[in-house]
Amino acid sequence: DSGVTQTPKHLITATGQRVTLRCSPRSGDLSVYWYQQSLDQGLQFLIQYYNGEERAKGNILERFSAQQFPDLHSELNLSSLELGDSALYFCASSVGGSWETQYFGPGTRLLVL
Amino acid sequence: GDSVTQMEGPVTLSEEAFLTINCTYTATGYPSLFWYVQYPGEGLQLLLKATKADDKGSNKGFEATYRKETTSFHLEKGSVQVSDSAVYFCALSDPAQGAQKLVFGQGTRLTINP
Numbered sequence: 150d151s152g153v154t155q156t157p158k159h160l161i162t163a164t165g166q167r168v169t170l171r172c173s174p175r176s177g178d179l180s181v182y183w184y185q186q187s188l189d190q191g192l193q194f195l196i197q198y199y200n201g202e203e204r205a206k207g208n209i210l211e212r213f214s215a216q217q218f219p220d221l222h223s224e225l226n227l228s229s230l231e232l233g234d235s236a237l238y239f240c241a242s243s244v245g246g247s248w249e250t251q252y253f254g255p256g257t258r259l260l261v262l
Numbered sequence: 263g264d265s266v267t268q269m270e271g272p273v274t275l276s277e278e279a280f281l282t283i284n285c286t287y288t289a290t291g292y293p294s295l296f297w298y299v300q301y302p303g304e305g306l307q308l309l310l311k312a313t314k315a316d317d318k319g320s321n322k323g324f325e326a327t328y329r330k331e332t333t334s335f336h337l338e339k340g341s342v343q344v345s346d347s348a349v350y351f352c353a354l355s356d357p358a359q360g361a362q363k364l365v366f367g368q369g370t371r372l373t374i375n376p
Contacts, residue, residue: 151305182363192351194363207363239305243362251364253298253306 152176153254155240161260167228170257174221174242180204181223182243182251183215187236198223199245230261264289264356268367271349275342276375283337283350283370285326291358295319295328295335298351300369306351309337344374 152175162168174181183195185208194207198217209215212230217223227234237258241251269284287293294313298306310319315330324339335352352367 151307153305180362184364191368192364192366194365197363205363241306241364250296250308250311251362252308255305 151252151254153240153242153252155238155254155257157257158255159258159260161262162230163262164230164232166230166261167226168230168259170225170227170238170240170259172223172225172240172242172254174223174240175252177244178242178252179221179245180243180251181217181221182241183209183223183225184239184241184253185236186239186256187233190236192239195225227259232261235259235261264293264354264365266352266354266365266367268350268352268370271369272371272373274373274375277344278341279374281337281339281342281346281372283352283372285335285337285352285367287333287335287352287354289333289354289356289358291356293354293356293358295326296353296355296364297324297326297335297337298353298366300349300351302348309350342372342374344376347372347374 154173179200182197195209197205215225237256239256240254265288296311297309299309310321312319312328318327349369353364
């Protein structure tokens with residue numbers, strides 16, 4: 150158990166819909182990262198937040214957004230969903246702003262029908 | 263941009279066999295290198311890491327040495343067990359990119375038969 154929690158574990162929805170994925174980092178970790186794992190694209194970095202502020206952006210679509218709240222939990226919002234958004238979404242956390250190890254949550258499996 | 267290339271899977275071995283999973287990387291700066299493991303139905307777990315050239319990371323019988331001259335970080339284990347069956351990801355984190363994101367290889371699925 151990494152100490153990173155993600156909810157829900159599974160999500161099934163329809164095209165065009167909007168969903169919110171939630172992540173709680175390890176106690177004491179200030180950075181949260183979101184990754185997408187799909188069969189065709191592999192594991193790709195989406196976005197990082199550090200202590201409530203956006204720190205870095207990767208291959209995140211404009212239909213997707215995220216935020217980190219004062220209690221340091223983070224939410225990833227996916228809107229206007231398409232079939233191709235079906236994937237495993239992982240959250241990871243690390244202590245802070247230097248190059249520490251990232252610890253991953255169990256993931257949320259999203260299926261768009 | 264930075265990239266990681268792993269050997270194609272799947273890899274199937276018998277118990278107690280020697281394991282090598284090749285990983286090479288391309289990076290702008292001097293990256294840290296990682297191996298993560300994903301067991302069926304679970305998230306990624308850090309297996310080992312190395313932060314500078316010639317460092318050797320080790321954990322649970324697995325080892326990998328950071329080779330700057332060959333830009334490689336190959337994963338090895340002398341005697342694999344059925345419980346090692348999983349998907350293994352090589353990854354890097356490059357400070358030169360100004361972000362702490364991990365860049366992953368495509369993953370190598372390992373199956374160990376009794």
